[in-house]
Amino acid sequence: MGLGSTLLFALFVGLAIGSFLNVLIVRIPKGENVAFPPSHCPACGNALKWWHNIPLLSWVALRGKCAYCKSPISRLYPTVELLTGLLFAVVALKTGLGVEWFVVSLIFALLLALSVIDFEYYAVPDSLNLTALALALLLPLLLFGWDWATGNLKDFDLYKEMLLTRFKDAAVMALAFWLLGYGVKLLIKKDALGEADIIIAGTMGALLGFPLVLVAIYIAALLAIVPALFARGHMVPFVPFLALGTWIAWVFEPTFMRWWSLLYA
Ligand SMILES: [Zn+2]
Incomplete structure (x- = not known):
């Protein structure tokens, strides 16, 4: 794989992991299950369709608003996704793609989630x-x-x-x-x-x-x-x-x- 496609691949994997980090960031401090129920709007409770859930793109396409009730979606979501995508790409620059890349990126992704949670709750x-x-x-x-x-x-x-x-x-x-x-x-x-x-x-x-x-x-x-x-x-x-x-x-x-x-x- 060339450098460009390596970085792009790492970025996409990171964006997907970032999307899951958002679930952890929102649900774990409240003691909710991270797998059920499926993603829903916190304001109106409607379940999100898969195309509402595409990292980064959905937030931009929906202009930061819920598809059903139009209540604003926090900028935190796309920010966490973007940062996670970038960190997976930067780690790939140093390690190349492989087990080390994935595990080290995951450790930093967890540290990012802990940072966001600490900012909001002063406890992780x-x-x-x-x-x-x-x-x-x-x-x-x-x-x-x-x-x-x-x-x-x-x-x-x-x-x-x-x-x-x-x-x-x-x-x-x-x-x-x-x-x-x-x-x-x-x-x-x-x-x-x-x-x-x-x-x-x-x-x-x-x-x-x-x-x-x-x-x-x-x-x-x-x-x-x-x-x-x-x-x-x-x-x-x-x-x-x-x-x-x-x-x-x-x-x-x-x-x-x-x-x-x-x-x-
Ligand atoms: Zn809604």
Whole structure:
């Protein structure tokens, strides 16, 4: 496949996944089933036809209004779809199409969903958070555990080290965040880092490894400073910044690692 068709394919897969993310974002915080009932308008309750449900295109064709009752459809839906499509394409640029592409893209898609949910509810569902962590931990198993063409299992020794490194990096990061949260709580008598942040720190450690995960935390902290200053006592959701830091560190990994080796070689 040429680069153009690779990116286009990745984009379309991402748009479809983005459409499903919208379902998760809307339903999981309300405790609703993600599969039933089928998609419907939240205002009038009419079930959507398949052509009302095409990522991005339907929203544009319907001019952002429900086909039945004309009540406005949030811009959040096409935005999440577009961002997911783009992130699948950008990941494909680095990994090519394959298992790694799909799993890494899925992890970032879950981090995007968690970010949106954190923005709206200041709390994120463990189900999505732990799925992202499990995918990041088990990526070496999915990549090297068996031959996808024949289905034959491969020798555990081939990827044991990679798997152990991911569990170790995840544990170190989760422990560091737990300690940080505990320390801050002692100081200001308020919960600063929640359980969700600790799980995401684990995902970051597993996905990025050391030292790249430190770059991601640094970027996340820098990005979070400005809204924290303006918030003046309001809650600032931290998950979106952790997700964005992880994304930037992962995408620009070669650059950051070159700087790192210049500084610490
Ligand atoms: Zn409607």
